Amino acid sequence: MSSPPIQWYPGHIAKAERQLKEQLKRVDVVLEVLDARIPLASQHPDVARWISHKPKVLVLNRVDAIPASLRREWTIWFESQGQMPYFTNAKQGKGIQAVAKAARGVKAEIDRRRRDRGMRPRSVRAVVIGMPNVGKSALINRLVGRKTVKSERRAGVTRQLHWVRISDSLDLLDAPGVIPWRLDNQTDALKLAICEDIGAAAYDNQIVAAAFIDLLVQVGFAEVLKSRYQLDPLSRTGEEYLYDLAHMSYRGDLERVAMLLLNDFRKGSMGAIPLEFPPQESN
Numbered sequence: 001m002s003s004p005p006i007q008w009y010p011g012h013i014a015k016a017e018r019q020l021k022e023q024l025k026r027v028d029v030v031l032e033v034l035d036a037r038i039p040l041a042s043q044h045p046d047v048a049r050w051i052s053h054k055p056k057v058l059v060l061n062r063v064d065a066i067p068a069s070l071r072r073e074w075t076i077w078f079e080s081q082g083q084m085p086y087f088t089n090a091k092q093g094k095g096i097q098a099v100a101k102a103a104r105g106v107k108a109e110i111d112r113r114r115r116d117r118g119m120r121p122r123s124v125r126a127v128v129i130g131m132p133n134v135g136k137s138a139l140i141n142r143l144v145g146r147k148t149v150k151s152e153r154r155a156g157v158t159r160q161l162h163w164v165r166i167s168d169s170l171d172l173l174d175a176p177g178v179i180p181w182r183l184d185n186q187t188d189a190l191k192l193a194i195c196e197d198i199g200a201a202a203y204d205n206q207i208v209a210a211a212f213i214d215l216l217v218q219v220g221f222a223e224v225l226k227s228r229y230q231l232d233p234l235s236r237t238g239e240e241y242l243y244d245l246a247h248m249s250y251r252g253d254l255e256r257v258a259m260l261l262l263n264d265f266r267k268g269s270m271g272a273i274p275l276e277f278p279p280q281e282s283n
């Protein structure tokens with residue numbers, strides 16, 4: 001196989017970035033959604049600059065896809081970075097009220113600033129932002145309590161702008177802000193592709209599936225592959241694994257095997273498998 005370029009189009013990225021900045025201008029607080037399986041790769045380094053001084057609520061969605069013990073580890077790590085993570089399962093509506101409460105929590109500060117400028121207090125305005133497919137629409141629908149935004153298992157499907165009232169003191173933009181992919185770092189890009197947080201048009205399934213196998217071995221989940229597909233990944237590269245599995249059980253159909261592996265992971269059929277762990281502090 002050739003080198004693993006995950007494609008992106010500078011024009012699209014510039015447009016997405018413009019739209020996102022437009023949305024950010026209108027709000028008081030930002031709800032940033034990360035993928036709990038890859039909280040670091042799904043966080044864009046420029047978000048802090050784009051948001052500037054506005055308060056942010058950090059949401060780690062898909063908490064059902066990671067072990068409970070890891071949730072505690074991430075909480076400790078994010079707190080050490082001065083951030084409080086809120087864990088949600090937006091599909092099943094878990095952890096939603098805590099996120100709404102955290103967003104409403106900035107009201108006193110916003111009212112004070114408005115009063116200083118002779119303005120009347122008003123409800124807090126919020127927007128949900130995040131990489132494609134991390135669960136932004138599902139979170140919005142849960143916060144609103146009904147279906148306002150289409151939530152699909154495909155990256156890049158939401159647009160349009162309206163305010164929806166969440167409570168007396170909280171209004172939400174019903175269209176999430178889509179953060180343009182961060183592809184300067186191919187390791188992160190591969191993780192985003194594995195988790196389907198990048199549109200499928202941007203990558204080659206076989207390259208991504210091979211990288212996924214290598215990554216599973218690296219993060220200590222080789223056994224999952226061995227027991228599920230009766231083929232041990234420890235003695236092979238990801239690329240060889242894909243090839244051997246395809247020839248063993250799928251008539252050499254590499255694409256089919258690549259999709260099978262990726263879909264099994266994405267649907268949670270392999271169990272709760274995280275692809276990242278909190279960095280160890282080196283002091």
Ligand SMILES: Nc1nc2c(ncn2[C@@H]2O[C@H](COP(=O)(O)OP(=O)(O)OP(=O)(O)O)[C@@H](O)[C@H]2O)c(=O)[nH]1
Nearest residue numbers: 062089090133134135136137138151152156157158
């Ligand atoms: N297992 C699980 N699935 C989730 C969760 N949140 C969302 N999903 C699913 O993930 C898929 C993507 O969710 P969306 O809400 O459409 O994601 P999005 O970020 O709005 O996607 P774009 O509009 O493409 O940017 C859907 O199939 C959801 O049902 C979650 O917490 N756990």
